[in-house]
Amino acid sequence: MSTGFTQHDPTRTIRAPRGTALTAKSWQTEAPLRMLMNNLDPEVAERPEDLVVYGGTGRAARSWEAFDAIVRTLADLEEDETLLVQSGKPVGVFRTNKWAPRVLIANSNLVGDWASWPQFRKLEAEGLTMYGQMTAGSWIYIGTQGILQGTFETFAAVANKRFGGSLAGTLTLTGGCGGMGGAQPLAVTLNGGAVLIVDVSEERLRRRLGKRYLDDVETDLDAALAKVLAAKAEKRPLSVGYVGNAAAVFPEILRRHRAGELAVDVVTDQTSAHDPLSYLPVEYTVEQWAAEAEADPAGFTKLAQASMARHVEAMVGFQDAGAEVFDYGNSIRDEARKGGYGRAFDFPGFVPAYIRPLFCEGMGPFRWVALSGDPEDIRVTDQALKELFPDNTHLHRWIDAAATHVEFEGLPARICWLGYGERHRAGLLFNELVRTGRVKAPIVIGRDHLDSGSVASPYRETEAMADGSDAIADWPLLNALTAASSGATWVSIHHGGGVGIGRSIHAGQVSVADGTDLAAAKLEVLLTNDPGMGIIRHADAGYGRAAEVARERGVRIPMAEH
Amino acid sequence: MSTGFTQHDPTRTIRAPRGTALTAKSWQTEAPLRMLMNNLDPEVAERPEDLVVYGGTGRAARSWEAFDAIVRTLADLEEDETLLVQSGKPVGVFRTNKWAPRVLIANSNLVGDWASWPQFRKLEAEGLTMYGQMTAGSWIYIGTQGILQGTFETFAAVANKRFGGSLAGTLTLTGGCGGMGGAQPLAVTLNGGAVLIVDVSEERLRRRLGKRYLDDVETDLDAALAKVLAAKAEKRPLSVGYVGNAAAVFPEILRRHRAGELAVDVVTDQTSAHDPLSYLPVEYTVEQWAAEAEADPAGFTKLAQASMARHVEAMVGFQDAGAEVFDYGNSIRDEARKGGYGRAFDFPGFVPAYIRPLFCEGMGPFRWVALSGDPEDIRVTDQALKELFPDNTHLHRWIDAAATHVEFEGLPARICWLGYGERHRAGLLFNELVRTGRVKAPIVIGRDHLDSGSVASPYRETEAMADGSDAIADWPLLNALTAASSGATWVSIHHGGGVGIGRSIHAGQVSVADGTDLAAAKLEVLLTNDPGMGIIRHADAGYGRAAEVARERGVRIPMAEH
Ligand SMILES: NC(=O)c1ccc[n+]([C@@H]2O[C@H](COP(=O)([O-])OP(=O)(O)OC[C@H]3O[C@@H](n4cnc5c(N)ncnc54)[C@H](O)[C@@H]3O)[C@@H](O)[C@H]2O)c1
Ligand SMILES: NC(=O)c1ccc[n+]([C@@H]2O[C@H](COP(=O)([O-])OP(=O)(O)OC[C@H]3O[C@@H](n4cnc5c(N)ncnc54)[C@H](O)[C@@H]3O)[C@@H](O)[C@H]2O)c1
Structure with missing residues (x-):
């Protein structure tokens, strides 16, 4: 029995076959074979040499030996046979029937009392399991298109719930223009709306300019607001990035909203609040960030949570003033609660609010x-x-x-x-x-x-x-x-x-x-x-x-x- | 939608239909229907009025309303339809195909971090789940035949491993002649062997006399040993119950074994050691048992664990002296360890030893x-x-x-x-x-x-x-x-x-x-x-x-x- 266990192999470059020539015996087995390979395509996978597709350590196969054995077995599989894959390793082939699946997969499953990260890591290090994420180990990841589409769908659900199916004539305020959050401005404008997105990092905002992911970047708040308010009035889609700290900017815009100077319709946030060291407190500049977080992580966390408390307090203020407000999966409510703000959970998470x-x-x-x-x-x-x-x-x-x-x-x-x-x-x-x-x-x-x-x-x-x-x-x-x-x-x-x-x-x-x-x-x-x-x-x-x-x-x- | 949730109904008596007349549309649906009902037959189920089949609270259906809906749906189900049952409640019917199962069942499953008894009990009380045990909620329990057969198979595996396929000419020493353990003497004699079973309760032993579950009961140790040793010498199957405390009797028989007066070949135990209050320490008589355990549970537990330490020490002694020794699933090793005995885990559990x-x-x-x-x-x-x-x-x-x-x-x-x-x-x-x-x-x-x-x-x-x-x-x-x-x-x-x-x-x-x-x-x-x-x-x-x-x-x- 092959006992090799190679997880890192920089010499391997995998790309699914194209065209109509079969390498397997039918399209029903060619398909999983190509999709497994496609998950490891350098255009698709984050670290293909480690078999990692996305999401931390989400793998397509447990080892290169397991990958090769899966490919070999699929190439040979009959139309009434079924391959069993246990956490990325092919463990059996059974005769079944034509209606049965060609591949059955179980990834990362543990008995409840052992279902902890330390136990999992130990078993993973021993070569007994792998992390399958969602579509990594099940061979149906398709790259970052899903993020844009999911964000588009969420804002469409907001539009359906409150604004008659379109965000045209509405203004959305949000924070965080990073890897995930950067899909927000385009998702709003695709739904017809105007959006102001606040990020401390001008560089992050500028990276999204072009291809309409983000239409404009401003460093002056009045100018930024003038642009999105004009678009809102003309029911025109427009996205503007503003360079600032959400914990300061959100309360300032709330003040103007309360004063009747402007009206914000939708408020959310995708700063990386889930990790307090990745959220910049108002006390520091972007340049100080890394050094301060490293010098005193505990102190930095306290300041970040205090800023998040102000940030979330403003969001609740918008909700009190009639805006549609939701948490977008970054745990900012719980961090604000830790920062001492009592009403943090007054607005809902996005799944119960729109997706359910x-x-x-x-x-x-x-x-x-x-x-x-x-x-x-x-x-x-x-x-x-x-x-x-x-x-x-x-x-x-x-x-x-x-x-x-x-x-x-x-x-x-x-x-x-x-x-x-x-x-x-x-x-x-x-x-x-x-x-x-x-x-x-x-x-x-x-x-x-x-x-x-x-x-x-x-x-x-x-x-x-x-x-x-x-x-x-x-x-x-x-x-x-x-x-x-x-x-x-x-x-x-x-x-x-x-x-x-x-x-x-x-x-x-x-x-x-x-x-x-x-x-x-x-x-x-x-x-x-x-x-x-x-x-x-x-x-x-x-x-x-x-x-x-x-x-x-x-x-x-x-x-x-x- | 029916919202009733009746778990207790003493007016219901369920018994599967017999004979060849179908109540469902085919035998493929008649079968699950009859087997669900059979699980609740008063001859089979422990508390049929509560839908409990066996094993504490192992149920066949979540409520009587759910039971009725399952029966109704099965009676009507087509040969290409599939009924879904979620913890004892029928939740959907889908069209599938002839090769597909007619019923798919998932019972008691919880996400890992919530997989605890308190969480389960809470959800169960809210009517959201039920305990399925193994064959209770999957409608294939067949009563106590399984216990006798499992015990028979374990001793057969012992015979195969050490004694050439039969226990003829061997002597087994064990403890505990209760609900489960009472199958041991018959399981040994069915495998051809002689067995001495020690129980503190004469009444428990006498209950097993007849139908060869137990051949004889003795209150004199020499007499009991003489009988089983004669059977062993003549390679004759024989089971004798001896009224005594295993924590005292096992060391005494070990002394004689070491002295060469007799030879024990197999040693195990099924006293109810998993619960220290159900194990009688040497200090008390059967008559004192209940009162003492109730008066001072902590003190009683200490004494029981100390007795179990002596009991297990003797078992390890038998192993050192060459006998085949195993734990029979009653946790006596861990209790003996708590009782202060350091070598308790020197002998194996029965699954790794024989069943694997x-x-x-x-x-x-x-x-x-x-x-x-x-x-x-x-x-x-x-x-x-x-x-x-x-x-x-x-x-x-x-x-x-x-x-x-x-x-x-x-x-x-x-x-x-x-x-x-x-x-x-x-x-x-x-x-x-x-x-x-x-x-x-x-x-x-x-x-x-x-x-x-x-x-x-x-x-x-x-x-x-x-x-x-x-x-x-x-x-x-x-x-x-x-x-x-x-x-x-x-x-x-x-x-x-x-x-x-x-x-x-x-x-x-x-x-x-x-x-x-x-x-x-x-x-x-x-x-x-x-x-x-x-x-x-x-x-x-x-x-x-x-x-x-x-x-x-x-x-x-x-x-x-x-
Ligand atoms: N909705 C979902 O289903 C979902 C899924 C995955 C992740 N998330 C969460 O979304 C959040 C964002 O993810 P990402 O991949 O875009 O993170 P990221 O780290 O790539 O981007 C975070 C951005 O926030 C900015 N930022 C930090 N502090 C700020 C502050 N005080 N004011 C303004 N801007 C600030 C950073 O400059 C950065 O551009 C994370 O918390 C993540 O866990 C949500
Ligand atoms: N092997 C398996 O897979 C398996 C399965 C289920 C249960 N068990 C375990 O087997 C054990 C026995 O189960 P049961 O249903 O027969 O229990 P039970 O309570 O019906 O019987 C236990 C017997 O042990 C006797 N006893 C108690 N203390 C004694 C002592 N010091 N000396 C001699 N006899 C003593 C009692 O008088 C009683 O007759 C339990 O611990 C149970 O958890 C094993």
Whole structure:
């Protein structure tokens, strides 16, 4: 038995095969093979030489030996065989049947009492497990397109909730223009709005200029406000970056808002508040930052938390004054609470506020990849999808924006949010495009593990569920079993993901539109049932909209049938 | 939506339908329906009025409303539909396909950081979850036959390891003749051996007299020893109960063993050592027990642990003197350690010592149930199984013993241990018996969650794995996904089970031999792959025998194929 365990190999450069020539025995096995390789494409992966795709140490395979064995096995796998992958290592091949998945994956799972970072790190160092993140170890990561799309979707949900479906004529105030947060200005303008984004770092702001990620940068507050207020008045999309400290700027703008000098409609923040050493307190300049944080981490933390208290106090002030305010996943509420501010949790997190209503309709991050490698294939799917949903202006806006702003990384891919009753129609459409040769090769269809019925994560996706069922983990397990029973090509169950060991269980599924009748039959069932899990999970938790969707669209819930 | 939540209803008496008339649309749905009901049969369940089947609070359904909804839904379910059950409550029905399971079950699962008894109890009280134990919430409990069989199998494994396959001509010394432990004398004599069982309670010993569970009871040690030594010399099976305290009797017998007056071959213990108040210290009589334990629990615990230290010290003494010694799952080693004895862990637990070698061959507790309700059907399967494996004398011995000693509880059932390469042959045989009408109705085939590749449980089934992978929980999840992909009729993933919340994850699968060709195709695949999981799990952990079995019997392990 091969006992080698090489995790670092700078000599390896992986890129998925393109075109229509098969290296495996069918497209159902070629697809996972190319997607595994695509996850390690230097355009896609953060540290491909270490098999790390994204998110800290989220890997595609446990070792290079395991990677090679997976590739070897997939290349040879029959259409009624199934490969088992245990935390990135191929551990068995069984004969199953044509409807069964070709690959079954379980990553990073630990028994509860051992589900801690120290235990995990120890087992990982011993070569017994790996961190699978969400789409790293399940071979369906598609690069940074997901961040822009997720932020776009959040602001679209804000627009739907409060402003009749568009942010045109509204002003958004936010902070933090870094790796994640830098998607905010474009996400707002794509939704038609004006936005002022505050960052202490002029360099960070300037990096986002161009391609409309950010339209303008200002160092004078009056000038910056004049520009966004004019855009707001003319219902024109515009993003302006202002160089300043949010803990000082937010209270100043609140003062003007209260005085009736201007009106802010939406307030949020994506400074890196989750780590107090990465949040600049008002006492220091950007130049002093690194040295001060290093010299006295405890003292720096105290100052940062005090600044965050002022920052969040202003956000609560905006909410009191009628604005739409939400936490955008950076833990700033808890840091402000530690900084001594008592009302920090007065505004909600973004999932309960905006994403959960979407989950109640089975909406979630649907994504697909052109196995041909030809960007033209994605253009064909974009166009066909717009024709399939001619009245969905929101979808059209995103597809057009993505076509303009997104540069493909690795195999060409697209992401958009679709709900129950829509996803299987998209799947069948793509299968038809393959069957009729309008795209050059089969299309892979997957999704993030962050989806409506696929995750238990009490600090994020299932925070503050209506019935208190945040920590119940039966749902993602049922989701994975259902996907395996519904014709998915590969299925995965992961522990940890974005929030870490001990904090979440989630499931993934991927399918392949290869143009055959069998694929059509599978896609119809799978892409109905998978978002259906979101409907039943939220209906069970007491969300009226989910129960309504179940009744309207015919999702069967036994306890409601009497 | 029905919001009722009734857990206690003494007016309900459930008993599965017998005979060949269907209440559901096919045997594939009739089977889970009857087995759910059978789990609540007053002959089977401990507290049927509370839906509790066994093991503390292991339930078959979350509430009576949930039970009724499951029954209603199963009665109506089509052969390409799948019912989802979340901790005993039916939450959805999806269209899948004929190869997919008809029921998918997830019980008691919690996200790691919330996987504690207090959190579980809170969620249970709120009606959001239930305790599924192993076979309670997965509808394949068959009463106490399993205890006798498990104990029989353990002593058979001892015989195989040390005594050439039989205990004839050996003497076993053990303690504790209670609910579980009372199966020990019969299990030893069924394996041909002589056994002395020590219990402080004469009443407990006398209760086991008859039906050969225990052959004799003695209050004089010399007389008791004379009887078992004579049997040993004549290689005759015999069990004798001796009324005494193991903490005093074990050292006395060890003294005689060391002096060459007698020779003990096997030593174990099943006094209820896991709870020190249930273990009688040498200082007290049975009559004083309850009062003293209540008057001063802390003081009583100290005395009990001190007695256990003497008890375990004698066991280690027997091991030093060459006997086969093992812990039989009652935690006496840890209590003796607390009682101040330093070498308590010198002898092993029974899983690493005897059961794991069986797991390495895919052996585990295979069980089946006659849906007709006719005991004659089990007799037919017993006979046919003996003919299928004509040379397996061990199996014959057990089947014959079970036919004599086991009284059926609920639907007639049988259990025996079969390994990789055997189980699917038994499944196909049963399907043939159904097809040809030699049994009156279909046969349900399942197993315990304690099996070779179905559980992660660091204090029991995966204690002290060779590679340290005790807590890795990917395996049971892959096991469940594989079962769902291999034609099982129902599949379950549970948390907790016999060892409690936070301590295990395990999977179950059940199938139905209904005499059809489709059932035959499924049984062949499922009953090959399911024990195959045990082979690959143990081969991966470095057990040579499992790797050997994989090579000999053709189980594919990708990392070994190069
Ligand atoms: N919504 C989600 O689902 C989600 C997902 C992942 C991460 N996050 C969180 O979002 C936050 C931002 O992530 P990122 O990747 O953009 O981080 P980043 O470190 O790349 O960017 C943070 C930015 O904040 C700026 N900043 C720091 N202190 C400031 C202050 N006082 N005033 C104004 N600007 C200040 C920095 O200059 C930097 O540009 C993190 O806390 C992260 O954990 C949210
Ligand atoms: N092997 C396994 O997988 C497994 C499974 C479940 C339970 N167990 C453990 O096995 C043990 C026995 O279970 P049970 O259901 O038979 O318990 P029980 O309480 O029904 O019986 C225990 C017996 O021990 C006797 N006893 C107590 N102190 C004694 C002493 N000092 N000397 C002699 N006899 C003494 C009692 O009189 C009683 O008859 C428990 O600790 C249980 O946790 C093992």
